[in-house]
Amino acid sequence: MRVLVLGGAGFLGSHTLVALAEAGHAPVALDNLVNASARAVERAAGLGGRAIPLVVADVRDAAALERALREHRAEAVIHFAALKAVARSVREPLEYFDNNVGGTVAVLRAMQQAGVERLVFSSSATVYGVPARVPIAEDAPRGAVNPYGHTKHACELLIEDACAAGGRLAALLLRYFNPVGAHPSGRLGEDPRGTPDNLMPFVSQVAVGRRPWLPVFGADWPTPDGTCVRDYLHVMDLAEAHVAALGALEGGGGRAPALNLGTGRGHSVREVVAEFERAAGRPIPTRVEGRRAGDVAVLYADCGRAAQVLGWRARRDLRAMCADAWRFQRENPSGYAAG
């Protein structure tokens, strides 16, 4: 299938380019490079063994999107393009709604104009907010607690309504839990700009000596070791789920089911640090700080529906996630900046 991958130069998009190419699909990346490097697409092409064009454009530009869809004769769209920093979204809600929701309106318009009927959308476990119980299944109520999460909820509603409108649009809303790790080659990985917001890239940067210690946001949570528990998912498992999602979309119109993507297992902050220390063969200094606003003690996914609908299950464990994240960090200590 010819697939336009929006946000294809980003962390999750670039790894998905590799999985698509390896599965025999023909991906084209589109990205405005606001949070990514074109080098990631070049490296993905090298790993995937085929040329992957990069269209530099903004998803809010529906005309540019329509041109790209027609020029590359796209049969499906995977829409990763969004801003994702929770704390920044609290300070800049307009920017987040404009980019994430405005972008998704333009994507749906352009697809309609170009007659493209298959969409895979990057949603997030953040739409659940504070869940009543774990594991969280897809029928749990949505109740995001920050502007970033509200934009994902709004996009889900928008896509559901667009699918229900009677056309042939078929979509899958993939709710990722905590994607981490890197391609096992060490060529592709997560390269956040500025101070990392998320745990694993922060740990990696401490391990490589770019930061002196990891702040641990609370050690007094009601969990076995007092630190928060999350469902970490290897980025290559996530990439493979997108390949499966394209297959699941074939033929089905008018629907937009949501699927959790995780492992169904939780790991604490301390467990992640210990596993990373093993992978890197060096200690990772930590300092316990106060709890971070908006955190909850334990989150992990019920992944039964993804197994049923996609025939997909995560295969890689925390050891592989840390080993691969470390290989990328060690071989690219300044990320993609150094080429």
Ligand code: NAD
């Ligand atoms: P990322 O920032 O690495 O990738 C997003 C990409 O989209 C970047 O390359 C960025 O340059 C591009 N982009 C942003 N706005 C754009 C616009 N208006 N036009 C064109 N390109 C634009 O983030 P990621 O971790 O790869 O996340 C991908 C998607 O998955 C996002 O939608 C994010 O909300 C979602 N998600 C991520 C996580 C996570 O922990 N990484 C978890 C759940 C959901």
Ligand code: WQD
């Ligand atoms: C994991 C755990 C922190 C950093 C976020 C978004 C969510 C989704 C995935 C996009 C938590 C602790 C972290 C640090 C720490 N993204 N931590 N020190 O918060 O589960 O989810 O990313 O959709 O929407 O909210 O992930 O990696 O930020 O944190 O102790 O320096 O690590 O408190 O318990 P989170 P995270």
